[in-house]
Amino acid sequence: MPGKNCVKNLIFIALAAVTCISCKSTELVYINVLKPAPVTIPAYVKTPGVVNRTTIAAQNKAVDAVDKIFSLEGVQLDKEGAQSSVSGLSDELLKNNRFNDVKTLGELNLTTTAPGLFSAPLSWETVDKICRDNHVDALFSLELFDTDSKISYAAKPVSLKTPLGNVPGIEHQASMLTTVKTGWRIYDPASRNILDEFPVARDITFSGRGINPAAAAGALLNRKEAVKQVSTEAGQNYAMRLIPYRIRVTRDYYVKGTDNFRTARRKAQTGNWDGAAAIWKKETTNPNSTVAGRACYNMAIICEINGELDLAIKWSQKAYEEYNNRLALSYIRILKNRQANDELLKQQQTE
Numbered sequence: 001m002p003g004k005n006c007v008k009n010l011i012f013i014a015l016a017a018v019t020c021i022s023c024k025s026t027e028l029v030y031i032n033v034l035k036p037a038p039v040t041i042p043a044y045v046k047t048p049g050v051v052n053r054t055t056i057a058a059q060n061k062a063v064d065a066v067d068k069i070f071s072l073e074g075v076q077l078d079k080e081g082a083q084s085s086v087s088g089l090s091d092e093l094l095k096n097n098r099f100n101d102v103k104t105l106g107e108l109n110l111t112t113t114a115p116g117l118f119s120a121p122l123s124w125e126t127v128d129k130i131c132r133d134n135h136v137d138a139l140f141s142l143e144l145f146d147t148d149s150k151i152s153y154a155a156k157p158v159s160l161k162t163p164l165g166n167v168p169g170i171e172h173q174a175s176m177l178t179t180v181k182t183g184w185r186i187y188d189p190a191s192r193n194i195l196d197e198f199p200v201a202r203d204i205t206f207s208g209r210g211i212n213p214a215a216a217a218g219a220l221l222n223r224k225e226a227v228k229q230v231s232t233e234a235g236q237n238y239a240m241r242l243i244p245y246r247i248r249v250t251r252d253y254y255v256k257g258t259d260n261f262r263t264a265r266r267k268a269q270t271g272n273w274d275g276a277a278a279i280w281k282k283e284t285t286n287p288n289s290t291v292a293g294r295a296c297y298n299m300a301i302i303c304e305i306n307g308e309l310d311l312a313i314k315w316s317q318k319a320y321e322e323y324n325n326r327l328a329l330s331y332i333r334i335l336k337n338r339q340a341n342d343e344l345l346k347q348q349q350t351e
Contacts, residue, residue, distance in 0.1 A: 025294075026252040026327075027265070031305060033249050036344040038241045039196045041138070042188060046100045049136035050090045053110040053122070054082045054145040077224055081231040082145040085182055088235025089140060096242060103136055116146035118183055121194060127187045137190070142235075144183025144199060147227060151176045176206045180227060182234045198241065202230055244345055252327060253301045254294035258283060261294070277302040293323025300331060309339050 041048075086104060093102040108130060112119040127139055154173045183199040206223050255265040260283055264276040280302070283295035296319035303312035313335045319328035 025254055025256040027255050028250045029253055029268070029301065029305070031249050031251060032246050033338070034244055034246050034345060036341050037244050037348055039186065040344065040348055041098070041186075041195065041242060042191065044190060045137040045188065046098075047103065047136050048093065048099060048138045048140055049103045049105045049130065049134050050086055050093070050140045051105045051110060051130065051142070052082055052086045052107045053112055053119075053141050053143045054078070055107055055111045056115055077147055077227060078145055080224065081147060081180065081227050082142060084228040084231040085145060085235040086142055088232035089142070089184075089239055090235075092236040092239035093140070093242075096239070098242075103134060105130070105134055105136075110141075112143060116144070116148075116181065118144055118185075118197070118199070121185060122187065124187075124189065124192055127189045131189050138195075139185075139187040139189075141185045141187065142182065143185050144181060145231070146181045147178055148181070149176055149178040171209055174208045176223065178204045178206070178223060178227060180204065180230050180234065182231070182238070184238050196241065198238065200234060200238070202234065204230055244348060251301055251304070251331075253298050257288075257291040257294045258286070261291075264298075273302055273305060289323045293319045293325035293328070296323065297325050297328045297331070300328070300335070304335065304338075309335055309342065313339075 086106075090102050090104045093099060110122070110126075122139075122141065130139060131137065152175050154175075155170050156173070157168060157170060179201055180203075181199065181201045183197070185197050186195040188195050204223070204226055206226070253268070255261055255268075260279045264279040267273070267275040267279070277299065280295045280298040284292055284299060286292045286295065296315050300312040300315035300319065303309070303315060313332060316328040316331045316335060319325040320332065
């Protein structure tokens, strides 16, 4: 058994931990922040074209045939899946109000030399010609589409019902994991920039059971429609990279310092942030530098909640520069990053 001193030490450590938790001077507040779209399309792009560049070049047909054998691809599965992905993207882009029109251009005799991988980008001469001939401003190109499947079998003893009663038997189970890989590039011929290059993979699992391996595998034969559906969704999801999105972030704010901080905390917990801010503002002139620094920092938090980022930066700068509040220094960096993101958001939303 542990000695008395050991027990006392353990109790002391436990009490210290509880005291540390109970003395925590901050709490978290959740804020919804609008983030810029991952991809910014220039304002002059009003009519993009969508092309399918996943046909395998003639010199790579043999390699592709071997790949299809080992990856268990069905007949025309990649071809139909790629077409579904192009349609999914085109349909979703048409819903984006920033485009006047979206043209689905098909394959246009474009080929890839690397099955399952990104080929070298199209030449700008090729991009220029496609855009000029089809009267489009930019190209969304599906440059990678591949399916890869793995099958596993298992057998387990079961009790089979028969007219003569239950008899022991074997149930065969077949499972197939299919990975659908897509990859897109966006070409902007005016700026000679590839605006985005984005691969993504998604897994689909199929399973079947039967009294023999053939019966179990039979349930795996209808996967083409599922692959096409996933391919369509992949195209739709890629279009989302052009749209700003919201995330939930956390911020620390001070809840201890004076009795007024405890009152402000209760107001904040009920959603009365204006009431809490009125109290914090009074405490910014507190003769105690720690209290004043916490109050200035909290004023920065309420300004961010209200969307006043410039004012939030001023309050956090005061908290750090005049009162050496350590949280304020890292918060300044967060706020300046938000300012930069907001500038990009303005650019995206005015296009």
